[in-house]
Every structure is written in C-alpha cells, then in structure tokens.
Amino acid sequence: xxxxxxxxxxxYYTGYNIRDIIKGLDSPDILDFARNYRxxxxxxxxxxxxxxxxxxxxxxxxxxxxxxxxxIGFIPIRTSSYPQLLSAIDNPPxxxxxxxxxxxxxxxAIIGTRNTSEYALxxxxxxxxxxxENNFGTVSGLAYGVDKMVHEESLSFG
Numbered sequence: 001x002x003x004x005x006x007x008x009x010x011x012y013y014t015g016y017n018i019r020d021i022i023k024g025l026d027s028p029d030i031l032d033f034a035r036n037y038r039x040x041x042x043x044x045x046x047x048x049x050x051x052x053x054x055x056x057x058x059x060x061x062x063x064x065x066x067x068x069x070x071x072i073g074f075i076p077i078r079t080s081s082y083p084q085l086l087s088a089i090d091n092p093p094x095x096x097x098x099x100x101x102x103x104x105x106x107x108x109a110i111i112g113t114r115n116t117s118e119y120a121l122x123x124x125x126x127x128x129x130x131x132x133e134n135n136f137g138t139v140s141g142l143a144y145g146v147d148k149m150v151h152e153e154s155l156s157f158g
Contacts, residue, residue: 002064004074006030007095009060013037013053021094025078073098100155106136112146121149128153 006025013034014020020037027033034053067074075081075096086092108131112120128138128150138154140147 003076003078004095005060005064007076008064009034009057011094012060013056016094018091018094022077067097071099099151100137106134107139108136109139110146110150111140114143114145116145116149120146124149124153 003025007021009030010021010024014024014037024030024033024037031053034056035049038049038052075098077087077092077094082096086096110124110127124146131138132154138150140150
C-alpha cells in the first residue's frame, strides 16, 4: 500500500494526530488499526465503523489523485527527504506538500496575518522578488492571508 495514501488516510481518520498516525504506520494492518482506533455505532446499534473507514479511504484516494493531477509533490515523514529538524518537534506534520522545484539550497518562511492589506501584498511582492533573485525558495503552512499571498507570488515569480 502506498505510504502517501496511508498518511493521508490516517491524517483524515485520526484528525491529524501525529502520534496516532505514527502508530497506524507502525501497525502491520492499517485497516485493523482503524477498526480498533474508533468504535462507531449508529442509532440502531449497527456498527458504522466499516462504512466510516470505507468513506475515509475513498476520500483519501480522491484527494491523492487530485493532488497528483495538480502536480503536488509529497514528502512523507519517514523519508530521507523530510527535514530532520522538523521531524524532531513535538507535533511534526506527517507529510509535506510541494509545488514546483524544492532543490533550491536556501529556503525562507514568510509568515504573517490572515487579514491582509494592499500594503502587505506590495511588501510581499518585493520580498519574494528579492529572495527569488538570490536563489531562495519559500515555504509555509498554506494558511490564508500572508502565507497564501507568498505562495501565489512565488509561483508567479517562478
């Protein structure tokens, strides 16, 4: 089974709980792990667990295919490409998502408010241009506001 798909499934299923995601990845059978992770029953007392697992799996597959179609890359936590320092924090993201080249040696995170302004956009354009001209790439958590503006500007800059 594809490691990326496993991480997507476990992320959606556990609510992005990194400790449970790691336990699920360590489990010899991911579906057994999922069954034991959450016991759900509907109002008639009939287990809805299998349906929940199936729906989560289908959703994970569709998101995976959509991301691949859009040219999004994946760096799972247990690969040599995953940043070693990031994996050492308390709750590291189980997977990093990439768009474009990440081979640039220097990376910078530009963060800020979710409530942006025209001034922020102008400043971001200048900063991204300066760093881009000096062979820096940008990284962030993909939040709305400044993070989104940085990514859009980075993609338009190349």
